[in-house]
Amino acid sequence: MEQRKIKVGIIQQSNSSNITENRQRIIEAIRFLSSQGAQLIVNRELHDSLYFCQTENPDLCDLAIDLTQDNLKDYIDVARQEGVVIVVSVFERRTAGLYHNTAIVIEKDGTIAGCYRKMHIPDDPAYYEKFYFAPGDLGFKPIDTSIGKLGLLVCWDQWYPEAARLMALNGAELLIYPTAIGWESTDSLDEKLRQQDAWVTVQRGHAVANGIPVITVNRTGHEVDPSNQTNGIQFWGHSFVAGPQGELLYVAPDDAEDLKVVEIDLDRSENVRRWWPFLRDRRIDAYGDLTCRYID
């Protein structure tokens, strides 16, 4: 069997309101990670701007972009120049009044390998995403690339075992989550740590249940709430890579930027699934009610 190891670069950064500068820093990070041997580079969610969903403001739809070659040119160019596969995350304008939270995979030759539109949309204080984003309509389809089938999902999707499972059943070899998640300042330290640990745990659980690695990239740093209703969001960093038994291969710091290359051995998934053949024993005859909202 061919040895299949891939080197994944993660870009954990903070953001400013200067989109040009944010992009420039990402391009530099991609060049750096590529120089360190990264073949796949994963960005945080909505990395071009501040996390604008802290308030509901129609004017912020100006931040959305059509998915044209021109709008993605910076990323297309660097992918081709460096010969790396890149995951980018954008506020997509599909038409007037119809927007998505969309992740895109750019091949190492600069072509668009595929898109994923965030399927599960959150809405809670400081994360008013239902105002901005229509739920995705592309389903849970992995994106075929030169380095494997990428099970690309986005942030809130990470709490849903169904999303991870459907990606695995569709042949995904990696689960990838660009993310923007953080703390509310009035929560106690205990509560903050419980939240962060729950977030890591549920995603490591997807790795275990499906026997595939997970790559999660979050932003770091504090962003103020323009409405002053909350104390803003302290994004908790802690980007991580887990193997197919949920074992942590790398964890980034909470409160600092981090550029890191992590090696993943895709052959381990094959081996882990031989010993733990969970897919073999699924009771597909008894899962029909998973399409119910609730059963009562």
Next chain:
Amino acid sequence: MEQRKIKVGIIQQSNSSNITENRQRIIEAIRFLSSQGAQLIVNRELHDSLYFCQTENPDLCDLAIDLTQDNLKDYIDVARQEGVVIVVSVFERRTAGLYHNTAIVIEKDGTIAGCYRKMHIPDDPAYYEKFYFAPGDLGFKPIDTSIGKLGLLVCWDQWYPEAARLMALNGAELLIYPTAIGWESTDSLDEKLRQQDAWVTVQRGHAVANGIPVITVNRTGHEVDPSNQTNGIQFWGHSFVAGPQGELLYVAPDDAEDLKVVEIDLDRSENVRRWWPFLRDRRIDAYGDLTCRYID
């Protein structure tokens, strides 16, 4: 809102080939845990005997019992005498040549509250369960009791997010897993710890994804392989209770027996689900393929 705290007793023990003695030790443990305030007491999987699935031997079907009042009398009596709800796990003989791995809830008045027949049946070296047990046919239905709706599952089920989710969608307030899992002696220490941590993690993940506590009770001690093909199983203990954010409330030792009462606050589930309303955003329109074996 009424404060709903329940005290759960867990019985982590080793087993001998002496069924009468195993039962007697369990009855004593139930009396002890009841004296410590336990209202719900959970046993390990197939607690009456050695873990007989290490070999495929038709004679071992002698260990199976019909689910009659008489065969369960010891447990029914102690439940009524102590006024506690008890989860027992038995090798059920349904008819000639048809057996199940079945968990039963006995109410505090000694009535049978309900049964669950293990839905996911494993089969790997030293765990030849497909030889003994037909897959369950009762589905994923919580069992209504005086202390709440119990989402009772068994061992191998713990690797399946679908099982946990269906229990939650059916109104379960707790997930409960009687278990028999351990190590093969030739695995490295690293591998052993990865396996055990994966096992804890995936179940804590079910707690997080569904916002409900998890109670898992395993056996401890070494049991020899009667066929001498392996070095037997070192059951890894490590029974645990996790809250609705996956936070560990208690973890038993790996290599010692343990009787413990753990308090669970069921109101926390209500609160956690208000802040993390995952059930609200499930994409039930896009989950249909979960009933596929694989999609290709």
